[in-house]
Amino acid sequence: MRRYVAGRLLQAAIVILLVTTVTFVLVHLAPGDPIAVALERPGVTESVRQQWRAEFGLDRPIAEQYVRWLGNAARGELGFSFSFRRPVRDVIADALPRTVLLVGLALVLSFAVGIVAAVLQSERPDGPRDRWIGRVLLVLYSMPDFWLALVVLLVFAYRVPLFPPSGIVDPVLHDYLPPGGRALDRLRHLVLPVSTLTLLSTAAIARYQRSALVEVMPSDWMRTALAKGLSWRRAVRRHALRNALLPSITLAGLYLPALAAGSLFVEKVFSWPGMGLVTANAIGARDYPLVTAGVLVTSVAVALGSLVADLAAAIADPRIRVR
Amino acid sequence: MATVAREPPAADRRSPLARLVRDSRTRIALAVLLGVAAAAVFAPLLAPYDPAAQLDIVRLASQPPSAAHPFGTDPFSRDVLSRLLYGSRISLAVGLGAVALAISFGIAVGAVAGFVGGALDAVLMRLVDAALAIPRLLVVILVASLWGTLGLVPLTLLMAGTGWFGVSRLVRAETVALRDREFIVAARALGIPPARLLVRHVLPNVVAPALVAATLGVANVILLEAGLSYLGIGVRPPTASWGAIIQDGASRVADLWWLTLFPGLAILVTVFACNALGDALRDAFDPRQLPRDLVDATFAPEA
Amino acid sequence: MTTPLLEIENLHTFFHTDVGVARAVDGVSFAVGVGETVGVVGESGCGKSVTALSVLRLVRPPGRIEAGSVMRFEGRDLMSLDEREMQHVRGNRIAMVFQEPMTALNPVFTVGDQIGEVARIHAAMSRRESHAKAIEMLKLVGIPAPEQRVDEYPHQLSGGMRQRVVIAMALVMNPALVIADEPTTALDVTIQAQILELLDDLTRRLGTSVLLITHDLGVVAENCARVIVMYAGEVVEEAATTELFARAHHPYTEGLLGAMPRVGGERERLATIPGTVPPPTAWPVGCRFHDRCPYAWERCVAEHPPLYQIGANHVSRCHLADEPERRAHPHPPLAAQRGASAA
Numbered sequence: 027m028r029r030y031v032a033g034r035l036l037q038a039a040i041v042i043l044l045v046t047t048v049t050f051v052l053v054h055l056a057p058g059d060p061i062a063v064a065l066e067r068p069g070v071t072e073s074v075r076q077q078w079r080a081e082f083g084l085d086r087p088i089a090e091q092y093v094r095w096l097g098n099a100a101r102g103e104l105g106f107s108f109s110f111r112r113p114v115r116d117v118i119a120d121a122l123p124r125t126v127l128l129v130g131l132a133l134v135l136s137f138a139v140g141i142v143a144a145v146l147q148s149e150r151p152d153g154p155r156d157r158w159i160g161r162v163l164l165v166l167y168s169m170p171d172f173w174l175a176l177v178v179l180l181v182f183a184y185r186v187p188l189f190p191p192s193g194i195v196d197p198v199l200h201d202y203l204p205p206g207g208r209a210l211d212r213l214r215h216l217v218l219p220v221s222t223l224t225l226l227s228t229a230a231i232a233r234y235q236r237s238a239l240v241e242v243m244p245s246d247w248m249r250t251a252l253a254k255g256l257s258w259r260r261a262v263r264r265h266a267l268r269n270a271l272l273p274s275i276t277l278a279g280l281y282l283p284a285l286a287a288g289s290l291f292v293e294k295v296f297s298w299p300g301m302g303l304v305t306a307n308a309i310g311a312r313d314y315p316l317v318t319a320g321v322l323v324t325s326v327a328v329a330l331g332s333l334v335a336d337l338a339a340a341i342a343d344p345r346i347r348v349r
Numbered sequence: 350m351a352t353v354a355r356e357p358p359a360a361d362r363r364s365p366l367a368r369l370v371r372d373s374r375t376r377i378a379l380a381v382l383l384g385v386a387a388a389a390v391f392a393p394l395l396a397p398y399d400p401a402a403q404l405d406i407v408r409l410a411s412q413p414p415s416a417a418h419p420f421g422t423d424p425f426s427r428d429v430l431s432r433l434l435y436g437s438r439i440s441l442a443v444g445l446g447a448v449a450l451a452i453s454f455g456i457a458v459g460a461v462a463g464f465v466g467g468a469l470d471a472v473l474m475r476l477v478d479a480a481l482a483i484p485r486l487l488v489v490i491l492v493a494s495l496w497g498t499l500g501l502v503p504l505t506l507l508m509a510g511t512g513w514f515g516v517s518r519l520v521r522a523e524t525v526a527l528r529d530r531e532f533i534v535a536a537r538a539l540g541i542p543p544a545r546l547l548v549r550h551v552l553p554n555v556v557a558p559a560l561v562a563a564t565l566g567v568a569n570v571i572l573l574e575a576g577l578s579y580l581g582i583g584v585r586p587p588t589a590s591w592g593a594i595i596q597d598g599a600s601r602v603a604d605l606w607w608l609t610l611f612p613g614l615a616i617l618v619t620v621f622a623c624n625a626l627g628d629a630l631r632d633a634f635d636p637r638q639l640p641r642d643l644v645d646a647t648f649a650p651e652a
Numbered sequence: 653m654t655t656p657l658l659e660i661e662n663l664h665t666f667f668h669t670d671v672g673v674a675r676a677v678d679g680v681s682f683a684v685g686v687g688e689t690v691g692v693v694g695e696s697g698c699g700k701s702v703t704a705l706s707v708l709r710l711v712r713p714p715g716r717i718e719a720g721s722v723m724r725f726e727g728r729d730l731m732s733l734d735e736r737e738m739q740h741v742r743g744n745r746i747a748m749v750f751q752e753p754m755t756a757l758n759p760v761f762t763v764g765d766q767i768g769e770v771a772r773i774h775a776a777m778s779r780r781e782s783h784a785k786a787i788e789m790l791k792l793v794g795i796p797a798p799e800q801r802v803d804e805y806p807h808q809l810s811g812g813m814r815q816r817v818v819i820a821m822a823l824v825m826n827p828a829l830v831i832a833d834e835p836t837t838a839l840d841v842t843i844q845a846q847i848l849e850l851l852d853d854l855t856r857r858l859g860t861s862v863l864l865i866t867h868d869l870g871v872v873a874e875n876c877a878r879v880i881v882m883y884a885g886e887v888v889e890e891a892a893t894t895e896l897f898a899r900a901h902h903p904y905t906e907g908l909l910g911a912m913p914r915v916g917g918e919r920e921r922l923a924t925i926p927g928t929v930p931p932p933t934a935w936p937v938g939c940r941f942h943d944r945c946p947y948a949w950e951r952c953v954a955e956h957p958p959l960y961q962i963g964a965n966h967v968s969r970c971h972l973a974d975e976p977e978r979r980a981h982p983h984p985p986l987a988a989q990r991g992a993s994a995a
Binding site for chain 1: 708710735736739740741742743744747748750752755756757758759760761762769770773774805807818821
């Protein structure tokens with residue numbers, strides 16, 4: 027267990043180092059040095075300009091700039107966002123929790139739905155139910171994230187206006203609502219983005235979970251379970267599922283990158299002011315410090331998330347936990 | 350080898366190709382992909398208008414579908430059907446080009462890591478593992494936004510550069526498995542160049558999984574390209590791309606639904622075909638994944 | 653004689669594959685009396701494990717128990733039970749002990765949970781009750797410190813202990829019949845004897861009938877009152893154990909006995925039966941053993957032998973019962989001749 031954790035920590039460290047290095051190199055390779063470009067933007071005061079120059083040490087050798095930049099990033103000094111006219115750190119501090127909420131809810135829901143779908147499929151592999159669920163999942167799996175979001179928006183916010191199309195609260199009414207109404211308002215704003223993201227991730231999770239289930243079915247312990255008098259259904263739901271769930275916890279970690287990507291589009295379409303929307307808007311505004319930081323922070327969050335998932339999987343598996 | 354159990358029943362004995370042909374997914378997928386390819390090749394013949402031409406910005410902007418414009422027009426009064434047909438060129442070119450490059454590069458890296466082994470292998474594979482853990486979309490977004498919109502070739506290179514990690518892992522595993530086999534050791538002792546060994550012994554073993562990875566990879570790249578175009582950092586406008594058409598109408602999706610619906614369906618159908626083909630290929634080449642066989646094996650005699 | 657506990661008549665279990673029908677079990681009949689231990693012996697591929705799975709009706713497609721097969725257990729026709737009723741039989745009235753204790757237990761549940769599960773489904777016990785039951789069962793099968801072991805996972809136990817757990821699991825409901833499919837094959841020789849002794853001791857005490865499936869005649873000699881020898885999906889010989897060892901009739905049984913190391917006897921070279929069991933999709937015509945038989949003659953190639961009654965409780969599927977003088981003239985079997993010419 028200890029060895030496993032150590033190895034996994036090392037891997038997370040490598041990922042984070044690689045992300046930061048790639049980001050730094052890209053920013054410096056980019057034409058017209060985006061930092062310099064940003065410095066010349068109107069509306070940036072001289073004092074800010076000086077602060078940046080000192081922060082980035084633009085006159086220093088590149089290796090030193092890299093180390094400085096890394097140090098700054100580690101301390102949370104991510105530069106100044108001119109589109110928000112605020113420090114990047116503050117912008118991200120506001121946005122990150124909203125994305126974590128969105129992605130966290132979607133992750134939990136899509137695992138629940140995905141596992142149910144997979145169990146329904148694998149109770150009779152290759153049967154009609156398996157095939158039909160499989161086809162629906164493949165369609166969902168093939169959908170562009172942003173397109174599904176747009177269709178959901180079009181249908182459930184505009185054509186049949188059941189839910190608000192954008193934001194996290196009602197911009198006008200929210201402050202006038204009683205506490206219960208406010209909670210309901212927040213909930214209503216969560217529905218469309220969360221369900222879109224859930225639909226998108228359910229497909230991948232169910233597909234994986236089904237193959238994991240079907241893979242463990244020929245195990246001797248499944249035959250033992252049946253010989254004990256369990257029904258096939260109960261054997262699948264209890265014995266096969268428990269075994270097949272273990273790799274799925276790891277899957278949650280592996281799936282985080284895709285979920286982060288999905289949330290970028292979903293946030294943009296539903297104007298959900300999290301990391302995705304901030305990053306997407308920063309792209310439009312050519313706000314490079316913010317784009318860079320958005321990518322960096324999301325990648326690091328994903329790396330840490332999958333680290334947690336792997337450790338959780340190790341704890342859940344008695345073969346690793348109990349020695 | 351006397352029992353049915355040892356040789357798994359039924360489907361196993363048919364050749365992968367026969368299983369592939371018999372799979373209905375294969376036929377549907379190939380039909381769709383041929384259709385998309387035909388649209389791409391014959392776009393100039395099929396398209397009723399010039400995809401970049403602003404027909405009449407005053408009277409023909411944002412027209413809903415009609416006889417003259419079956420898929421409507423965009424806010425710049427361009428014909429959506431024509432743009433859609435030309436857009437298939439971008440999707441296919443980027444998808445196929447990027448995946449071809451990524452697979453070649455992945456094979457090269459994987460083979461080198463596997464054959465050379467040692468520290469180089471360890472470092473390369475650590476890096477590949479790390480790269481696999483980074484959201485590909487974010488890297489692509491970072492590059493595309495830092496460089497502004499990209500031309501077709503740089504975009505393809507970008508997709509290829511971020512898409513070879515999985516294949517290199519696969520090839521490396523296969524190479525390592527072979528490296529220590531006696532006949533390979535003997536062949537190397539005789540001075541047969543590793544490149545030859547690679548072509549003779551490693552490549553045949555990775556064709557099937559690489560093919561699966563390739564079809565799924567094309568699907569992925571098409572989705573990524575569409576996503577970038579939707580964010581406004583895809584192929585340089587006014588080149589028509591499916592994601593870009595959606596982007597043109599996204600801010601007014603409630604009114605201009607046809608700008609979202611038709612290109613989205615085009616992406617969906619194409620990506621679905623790629624994924625279905627990938628699934629069919631995987632099932633055909635890796636019969637252990639065939640559920641029927643698996644369940645049967647559970648209770649086969651004299652295991 | 654009282655009605656036997658389990659009666660099997662004309663059991664056919666076929667696997668319908670794309671390359672043909674594999675007749676894994678092809679017309680098997682036998683009976684197991686109350687409290688009796690019966691051995692089923694044969695090489696792998698002879699259909700003995702499929703017979704075991706057939707009794708529990710755990711054969712899955714493309715395998716199928718064919719119409720006309722009769723299995724009577726405790727006076728009930730097993731073939732006519734629906735799946736729900738069959739589940740009530742499995743693990744409750746008929747329990748099974750599998751070959752591989754390593755893999756027969758689910759790695760992600762504690763052994764206590766897996767033993768208790770039987771009581772939970774068949775006796776509607778609560779989790780707490782079933783936990784206590786599991787401890788009691790572990791004590792019964794001689795596992796030290798059962799209160800502690802009950803909450804351990806299979807990978808924490810040795811192979812022998814795991815097999816004790818599997819036996820405990822089989823005996824929870826005090827079933828009338830235990831089918832043990834090669835229960836000791838995967839274990840060390842020293843542990844094998846302990847496990848067999850345990851199984852023998854417990855089933856004797858509880859009055860449980862045992863169908864002991866093995867390829868090892870030594871196991872049969874020590875544990876079973878009666879032996880059924882199977883070959884190529886059929887019963888080829890059946891007799892009381894002492895009778896079989898003293899007067900084996902079928903050449904296949906002779907071969908198996910010759911292949912057995914003799915304890916205390918002079919160290920002679922182990923005789924082996926040349927060739928292998930033919931594929932079940934194409935059993936040879938005539939006697940299915942003729943290819944490998946040192947006595948086979950024209951009749952064996954042409955005519956499928958019936959089960960000849962050769963003693964009070966002794967049957968054999970061999971034409972030698974009809975023409976015993978042939979036994980005096982052994983010759984190299986066809987398979988060996990082919991092997992020689994091929995070499």
